[in-house]
Amino acid sequence: MKTCIACGMPMTKAADYALGDESKDYCLYCAWPDGSMQSYLEKVEGMTGFLIRTQGLDQAVARQTAIRTLSKLPAWQGEITSC
Ligand SMILES: [Zn+2]
Incomplete structure (x- = not known):
């Protein structure tokens, strides 16, 4: 399991990742709608x-x-x- 590099939230399922992409290192709360990190x-x-x-x-x-x-x-x- 990974944790978001930008806020520390554990990312336990694909939906927790930016754009639902598990190769990302940050969560959906740290991403803009286009998937870039805040x-x-x-x-x-x-x-x-x-x-x-x-x-x-x-x-x-x-x-x-x-x-x-x-x-x-x-x-x-x-x-x-x-x-
Ligand atoms: Zn985050």
């Missing part, structure tokens, strides 16, 4: 919104948490993590 900043924004909605974090805390989480994932090694 950028680091797009994932930071997306995860920040997700944390605010699901955990009630405030904006600044949610953003820091998102950046910390993403910084551990293989897709973003070498990205600036202090923005």
